[in-house]
Amino acid sequence: MIGVLIFPDFQLLDASGPISVFEIAGRLAGKPTSIRVLSEMPGAVRSSSGVEMLARGLRSASGLSTLIVAGGEGVISASKSARYLAFVRTAAKRGVRIASVCSGAYVIAEAGLLDGRRATTHWRRTRHFLATYPKVKLESDRIFVRDGDIWTSAGISAGIDLALAMVAEDFGEEVSRQTARQLVVYARRSGGQSQFSSLLELKAPTGRFASLLTWARENLDAPLTVEHLAEKAGMSSRHFTRAFVAETGTTPFKAVERLRLEVARQQVQSSSEAIERVAHSTGFRDPERMRRAFIRAFGQPPQSLRRAARAS
Template sequence: MNQDDLFIAEDNPQKQIVIVAMTGHMLLDFAGPADVFNCANRALELRGRTDGYRVLVASPNANKQVTNSAGIEITCTYSVMEVSGPIDTLLIAGSNDVQNLDDPAYQDFYHWLSAVDQHTRRVGSVCAGAFALAKAGLLNGKRATTHWDRSRQLQKNYPLIQVDPNPFYTRDGKIYTSGGVSSGIDLALALVEEDHGKEIAMQVARRLVFYLNRPGFQVQFGNLLPVYDHQNIAEKIRSWMIGHLHEPLDVVRLADHMNMSPRNFTRVFHKQTGIPPAKYVEKLRVEAARKYLEDTDSSLEEIAERCGLGGLVSMRRTFLRHLMVTPSDYRRAFRTSLADVIT
């Protein structure tokens, strides 16, 4: 194999971007960022510039084959360990099944990854790729994000990381992490803007019909409350609470429904759920209001009353606290698909 094919010469103005596709990924995990960098090349070429990117999609294993979550077999031209450098930016597109990351076939990759940041300007991850960075020790003591549904697991498995499930992407020094799937596009656009300025990044975003800075936070896409085991006290009382959200739901009433003393109910509830009853009730009200905003044309006043969120001011304040968005903005972003285009 010609080694000149594996890296860019030192005097080449292009920055080499290497995207590692882990088995079990979604195609958008690596295809989204790759398209951003390739579109940036086009925008730069139109200005007569040659200082764009060379984009390589590589495998983490020696056989150069990975399988995506839809069962599509992908044969990469290179294994990432064959790319001898210089790598400007390394992105790890993560697996949907983080258990795949423990595959013994990845051990050489993790050994290589643990030292790569010494020779690479930027190292980042897309979605569950954060688990690979964490396994290689690159996230210890750093702020990071991942898909909102994996954030608790990342924090539990790697307690030295400051996991923030809210942003679409984060930066801590030379380490960049992004959230769920399409957030890799957000991150790639930010990297293009960092390299070539807002105007080039904006051209790419427009071409992809995407926001340069997408409004909102990951928390708006996730569930405020986890699914508890059916034996959990929260699950035992959840259905009854949903039917009475428009009524006062203080601890005394909740405990009475469960035939428990308020003190014992509060103790058991907090122990089994990790949160006090009042906070659970508030989150349940917000979850119910979200559904009404997504699926109905009910007025904000009706929804606030139906879900026990008080008036408009109170509901707005509660939404901002939990979802970082107002109810009206949430409705515009998440209302039922095609609701505004069907005639």
């Protein structure tokens, strides 16, 4: 039986995503999966969106094989609940597979289950999480991390990735792939957290420079100087720089570097292409220049990110 632990102001997709994965996988495998939504108090639990989910009390959780802890706006309060923490600890002692989605990692960490273990959480929570739980070996750029019977995943939609990996363990890779096809998602996403997308991080990326940024991402081996971009936008260099900063929240130089970093990281992590060729094709030209940019942005050189991706 799969248990999904929620609390007031939980993130709806943190719970509904894994629920849908296990529901579809069980049907495809011919082994319908029993799924229970659990909360400290039985009844309707309001999510951060205002939509409510009906939950059972913690006492109805006997027979659990897996416990998935949702995240969301109310996670800090939930992580201070003695009943939640005791419930999670007891489940772990009984050999239940424990998992978290997004900031649900706070509950598991507060219960002491992540001390000395590898884990991940939503990238916006990284600094606070590290400061709060220094004993956790946080891997901030991972979609999900498994350390023994403890699984943690990154922001929101990554709960689907985690659940698909669990399905592969429970029912086999083929059922996991079929489930992913049914959901129209990747069976296994490559690279790190999708929330790091440079186009998404830029303020107002759908404004008048949207097409320019898309073009730049597709032509990273071009010079992409301010003069080059300004000419492409049909503006003077000075006016272009002022307008670009006002709309995107960053300079043209930094925006281009972020785009190059995003594509270079994807190539480093998901291909065996030589680092020198990646540097050239993404416009860094010099591998040393790309290495310094990686360390500034990700805290690791390209080779370390590649080794970590292959190990996972």
